[in-house]
Amino acid sequence: xxxxxxxxxxxxxxxxxxxxxxxxxxxxxxxxxxxxxxxxxxxxxxxxxxxxxxxxxxxxxxxxxxxxxxxxxxxxxxxxxxxxxxxxxxxxxxxxxxxxxxxxxxxx
Amino acid sequence: xxxxxxxxxxxxxxxxxxxxxxxxxxxxxxxxxxxxxxxxxxxxxxxxxxxxxxxxxxxxxxxxxxxxxxxxxxxxxxxxxxxxxxxxxxxxxxxxxxxxxxxxxxxxxxxxxxxxxxxxx
Numbered sequence: 001x002x003x004x005x006x007x008x009x010x011x012x013x014x015x016x017x018x019x020x021x022x023x024x025x026x027x028x029x030x031x032x033x034x035x036x037x038x039x040x041x042x043x044x045x046x047x048x049x050x051x052x053x054x055x056x057x058x059x060x061x062x063x064x065x066x067x068x069x070x071x072x073x074x075x076x077x078x079x080x081x082x083x084x085x086x087x088x089x090x091x092x093x094x095x096x097x098x099x100x101x102x103x104x105x106x107x108x
Numbered sequence: 109x110x111x112x113x114x115x116x117x118x119x120x121x122x123x124x125x126x127x128x129x130x131x132x133x134x135x136x137x138x139x140x141x142x143x144x145x146x147x148x149x150x151x152x153x154x155x156x157x158x159x160x161x162x163x164x165x166x167x168x169x170x171x172x173x174x175x176x177x178x179x180x181x182x183x184x185x186x187x188x189x190x191x192x193x194x195x196x197x198x199x200x201x202x203x204x205x206x207x208x209x210x211x212x213x214x215x216x217x218x219x220x221x222x223x224x225x226x227x228x229x
Contacts, residue, residue, distance in 0.1 A: 034215045036153075043203055043222055044145075044153065049215035087153055091214040095167045097143075097155035 001025050001090050005100035013108045018075040020103045022088035027068045032091040035064055035073045038102075039084045047086075048073065080107050110134040110218050112204045117223030120194050128223055130187040130204030135218075137185040138162070141207040143216060144178060144189050146200035156202070157189065161209060172198075194227045201225075 002025040010018055022035075030051035036044040046055040048064035051071060061076045075082055088100040116128040130142070144156040157168045157178040166178055177190040187204055201222040208217050 031212070032214050036216075038153075043219040045219065046215060046217055050213045053213070055215075055217070089153075089216075091216070093214065095155070095158075096169050097158075099153040099155065101152050 001028060001092075001098050003088055003090060003098050003100035005086075005088055005103045007103060008101075009104045009106060011106040011108055012078055014078055014080065016078050018073075018078055018082075018105055020073040020075070020086055020088075020105070022066075022071045022073070022100050024069045024071070024090060028090045030067050030071075033064075033066070033071055034089040034091055035062075036087045036089065037084045038087065044087065075105070078105075078107055083107050110206075112206060112218055112220030114202060114204050114220045114223035117202065117225045119226050119228065121229055122195060122227055124194050124227075125190070125192040126194060126225060128189040128191065128202055128204075128225070130189075130220060132185040132187065132204075132206070135206070138182040139209060140217075141209060142178075142180060142187045143205040143207060144187075145203045145205055145216070145219075146198075147203070147222075148200045154200070158207070159187065191225070194225075196227050199225060199227045 004023045006021045033051040035048040038044040052064040063074045085102040085104045090098045111133045113131045120126045143158045159178045175193045179188045201224045203222045204220040205216040206218045
């Protein structure tokens with residue numbers, strides 16, 4: 001399964017809403033769909049699992065949706081600290097565990 | 109506090125071997141599957157290997173199968189990655205990651221800060 005994220009880079013102003021897309025090459029289970037955030041110089045951090053369930057401690061400004069082949073991560077009320085690369089992942093119990101190539105969110 | 113601390117990174121020559129270590133603390137280690145995920149500087153994430161709770165179920169990415177071995181020591185809350193026949197393309201930051209079991213969903217929950225391996229002559 002190949003995951004394709006779009007756009008590659010998103011440049012928005014503080015307070016705006018970001019919409020990140022991840023498309024799978026074939027239908028996947030929503031239960032195994034995950035989003036991670038990676039800030040510069042840091043390790044990735046779990047944001048969303050099960051396509052829409054926020055991980056512990058994650059702000060409600062982050063929301064996930066989608067099913068089948070199309071999944072979306074929405075970030076509302078953008079702030080400078082949301083600048084990061086966001087990765088989608090289809091978790092598979094058999095290899096490989098596929099990651100998308102990432103979407104970079106820049107705050108103007 | 110849940111923590112994963114990797115060590116063992118450094119410079120290796122092509123063809124050499126190296127072992128990475130991950131020390132886990134702050135959670136019930138033996139109830140979690142454990143993974144290694146790597147990232148080439150400036151690039152995306154690549155899953156490398158996974159070990160089940162008791163170490164009996166091991167899976168690998170095609171790129172490392174036959175060269176890397178993942179294992180765990182539940183008595184000491186450690187995960188290891190034995191890397192042999194290293195190649196330049198193995199140069200990356202290696203992250204140790206925990207996966208909770210029994211929650212009905214599959215995801216990588218906690219990530220360590222990573223340890224960097226550079227393979228160069």
